[in-house]
Amino acid sequence: MMGALFLKECRKIAKSLVYYVYLAAFVLFITGQMGDVDWVDQLSEPEPGQESYGYGYSSDERMVMRSGLETLLRELMANRFATYPFGFYKAVTLNEEELEVLKRAMEQCTGMEFEQMVEENNAYGMEIYRMEMEGSGAEYSEAEEWHVPLREDLSYEEFEQVMANVCEIVGSGSYYEKSRYERMGIVDLTYEDALENYRELCEKDKVSGAQMRLFSDYACIFLSFLPIFVGVSACLKDKRAKASELIRSRSVSGAALIGCRYLANVVMCFVPVLLCALLMQMPCVYAAGQVGIQADILAFARYSFLWLLPVIMVVLGAAFFLTEATETIAAIPVLAAWAFGSVLSASTLVGDFGWKLVTRWNAFGGYGKYAGELGQLYRNKGMYTALAATLVLLTVAVYEKKRQKGGIPYGKSRKNNP
Amino acid sequence: MLFKKKEREIRVMQTQIQIKGLCKNFGKKQALQSVDLTIGQGMFGLLGPNGAGKTTLMKVLATLLPKSAGEVSVCGVPVEHAAEIRKMTGYLPQDFSMYGNMSACEALDYLAVLSGIPKTERRKKVPEMLEKVNLLDQKNIRVKAMSGGMKRRLGIAQAIIHDPKVIIVDEPTAGLDPEERVRFRNLLCEIARERIVLLSTHIVGDIEATCEEIAVLNHGEVVFRGTVESLLKLVENKVYSAEVSARELDGLKERFIVTGILNTGSTATVRIIAESMPLAEAKPCGAAVEDAYMFLMHSISAAPGQKGGGQA
Numbered sequence: 180m181m182g183a184l185f186l187k188e189c190r191k192i193a194k195s196l197v198y199y200v201y202l203a204a205f206v207l208f209i210t211g212q213m214g215d216v217d218w219v220d221q222l223s224e225p226e227p228g229q230e231s232y233g234y235g236y237s238s239d240e241r242m243v244m245r246s247g248l249e250t251l252l253r254e255l256m257a258n259r260f261a262t263y264p265f266g267f268y269k270a271v272t273l274n275e276e277e278l279e280v281l282k283r284a285m286e287q288c289t290g291m292e293f294e295q296m297v298e299e300n301n302a303y304g305m306e307i308y309r310m311e312m313e314g315s316g317a318e319y320s321e322a323e324e325w326h327v328p329l330r331e332d333l334s335y336e337e338f339e340q341v342m343a344n345v346c347e348i349v350g351s352g353s354y355y356e357k358s359r360y361e362r363m364g365i366v367d368l369t370y371e372d373a374l375e376n377y378r379e380l381c382e383k384d385k386v387s388g389a390q391m392r393l394f395s396d397y398a399c400i401f402l403s404f405l406p407i408f409v410g411v412s413a414c415l416k417d418k419r420a421k422a423s424e425l426i427r428s429r430s431v432s433g434a435a436l437i438g439c440r441y442l443a444n445v446v447m448c449f450v451p452v453l454l455c456a457l458l459m460q461m462p463c464v465y466a467a468g469q470v471g472i473q474a475d476i477l478a479f480a481r482y483s484f485l486w487l488l489p490v491i492m493v494v495l496g497a498a499f500f501l502t503e504a505t506e507t508i509a510a511i512p513v514l515a516a517w518a519f520g521s522v523l524s525a526s527t528l529v530g531d532f533g534w535k536l537v538t539r540w541n542a543f544g545g546y547g548k549y550a551g552e553l554g555q556l557y558r559n560k561g562m563y564t565a566l567a568a569t570l571v572l573l574t575v576a577v578y579e580k581k582r583q584k585g586g587i588p589y590g591k592s593r594k595n596n597p
Numbered sequence: 598m599l600f601k602k603k604e605r606e607i608r609v610m611q612t613q614i615q616i617k618g619l620c621k622n623f624g625k626k627q628a629l630q631s632v633d634l635t636i637g638q639g640m641f642g643l644l645g646p647n648g649a650g651k652t653t654l655m656k657v658l659a660t661l662l663p664k665s666a667g668e669v670s671v672c673g674v675p676v677e678h679a680a681e682i683r684k685m686t687g688y689l690p691q692d693f694s695m696y697g698n699m700s701a702c703e704a705l706d707y708l709a710v711l712s713g714i715p716k717t718e719r720r721k722k723v724p725e726m727l728e729k730v731n732l733l734d735q736k737n738i739r740v741k742a743m744s745g746g747m748k749r750r751l752g753i754a755q756a757i758i759h760d761p762k763v764i765i766v767d768e769p770t771a772g773l774d775p776e777e778r779v780r781f782r783n784l785l786c787e788i789a790r791e792r793i794v795l796l797s798t799h800i801v802g803d804i805e806a807t808c809e810e811i812a813v814l815n816h817g818e819v820v821f822r823g824t825v826e827s828l829l830k831l832v833e834n835k836v837y838s839a840e841v842s843a844r845e846l847d848g849l850k851e852r853f854i855v856t857g858i859l860n861t862g863s864t865a866t867v868r869i870i871a872e873s874m875p876l877a878e879a880k881p882c883g884a885a886v887e888d889a890y891m892f893l894m895h896s897i898s899a900a901p902g903q904k905g906g907g908q909a
Contacts, residue, residue: 180713180715194698427661
């Protein structure tokens with residue numbers, strides 16, 4: 180019976196206009212995003228003596244500390260601190276007392292009087308300006324914009340502590356969050372770095388893994404939002420068709436009905452994603468084969484199931500729960516806010532998954548860093564899968580309550596049933 | 598001997614609906630007040646004006662609304678056991694509707710799945726039911742393209758597809774043309790041979806044509822319970838027909854219950870219910886259920902709190 184009901188629910192979804200809008204939007208979005216990715220060039224092995232090997236983030240702690248303190252000095256001198264709460268820019272101005280704390284923090288890290296530091300940097304700035312005016316291009320390009328000396332015995336742990344205090348004063352989403360200042364030290368890659376990246380791409384990621392991570396990044400943004408419409412539409416279908424009472428009067432249990440409906444929605448939302456991933460992976464597998472790299476042909480399934488399925492599950496679970504509980508479209512604004520909040524609050528576009536709904540990896544490659552954060556990703560996806568299951572159980576409970584009470588289990592109905 | 602009696606009692610219990618002291622409140626409003634009814638096999642009519650509580654009673658029986666007080670059992674199963682009740686009841690709501698883009702066949706099959714009918718049985722039963730309600734030729738018509746009559750017929754097909762012991766039909770003939778109405782009533786009578794059919798309506802003609810046993814509800818109370826004959830007895834020798842001038846009509850309506858007016862130029866032929874000869878020129882005539890119903894409702898409104906005759 181469950182199998183027949185599941186298939187019938189799938190057929191119902193396949194007849195719905197909202198579902199076709201979902202499909203069209205997904206295909207357009209993903210092809211538009213993935214079409215711009217220039218990954219073919221990265222399939223050739225770097226050679227010594229190349230003009231550039233690209234750039235990367237430095238893992239040199241001294242460099243990270245210097246970059247972080249340079250940013251702090253610049254913002255401190257202007258008393259204008261950039262923060263991005265929920266992804267939106269907000270300039271923060273501090274009072275004298277707060278500025279004084281930050282100045283002392285600078286002094287602690289550099290071992291230099293703040294006023295002296297400002298003086299030196301002003302003079303340094305004038306020098307750069309002079310070089311620019313005189314057209315000393317070579318000198319200018321080599322000159323660093325800011326001059327912040329680091330205290331010889333400054334440890335990374337001490338620096339982290341100072342940055343945590345600064346972040347507390349400036350506010351969340353500032354440059355002094357760990358995930359942000361760790362990405363400030365941008366350096367040109369060396370031949371060795373580039374070669375290591377290439378080997379990771381070929382041996383660990385097997386090319387298609389890197390491509391599917393990027394696919395998952397784009398698809399995850401989309402899937403945190405659009406399945407809401409499919410879920411809400413499925414839940415409101417009975418009400419729109421004025422068939423709610425008739426359906427409730429049947430002998431099917433709430434768990435079977437909601438379970439089959441939910442599963443049908445998950446499958447119908449996920450299958451096109453899986454197919455798109457497979458189709459997009461095919462040229463990559465072919466191109467890798469052409470240069471003698473054995474691509475991972477199952478990467479599409481691994482990344483789709485791990486990265487994207489939990490997102491579809493939790494978004495549909497929440498859409499089901501909110502729609503069954505309210506019998507309105509309230510789930511749309513609520514879940515849209517959740518999805519956009521998650522996208523905009525990302526401090527980095529690569530990794531740092533945390534508990535975010537939208538897990539980002541907007542880069543081709545970087546397996547080493549990914550492998551380091553894989554545990555975090557498993558925890559994130561596991562938590563959302565568990566949350567999805569909880570939301571479905573709650574939806575079943577709400578549905579059964581409605582069956583017993585004869586309507587939504589609060590508001591008018593409760594008033595009607597004292 | 599004792600064993601056989603017990604068995605017979607159980608069998609009787611299994612083909613009846615028992616309602617004792619049923620109350621249903623919506624906030625301060627009492628939709629049903631101490632309703633006592635026993636409904637046996639066959640067609641049972643539930644009559645009453647709009648807002649009398651018929652639909653509420655039906656929803657309680659179909660486990661779509663919880664009762665506030667009292668005891669209700671369907672074929673020996675208390676309504677609290679909703680899952681069991683749903684297996685043995687078929688429900689046709691007042692405004693039967695299904696997903697508009699499903700065909701008659703798909704809609705019936707979907708509802709059959711929701712009633713737990715296995716695939717092999719569904720394959721046999723869906724066309725059988727469509728044929729029974731005369732929809733087999735239109736099995737591919739979408740629900741949104743169906744006429745009111747077709748929808749009701751599909752509604753009755755879905756209500757009986759799982760072979761329930763009890764069928765609850767809420768105002769099924771409202772809005773149907775006379776031909777469809779007669780066809781629908783006949784269909785219900787056919788079905789009622791094997792089971793309990795509880796028919797709620799405010800169309801007296803439907804009850805007259807189909808039900809032997811009836812109950813009349815008014816303001817949530819059972820004001821009459823008995824056979825159609827016992828209802829008719831309420832107006833025995835009280836129905837008259839007279840030809841009066843149009844000017845007299847208003848006065849007549851104030852003094853008597855007028856159940857029919859047929860205008861013929863300056864005069865009108867009126868049907869009057871009165872305890873004694875209302876006019877010198879009036880002639881006694883045969884009573885109809887509509888007359889009895891009107892008399893009953895008028896008596897109640899004239900003396901609130903009093904229940905009507907019959908076996909209430």
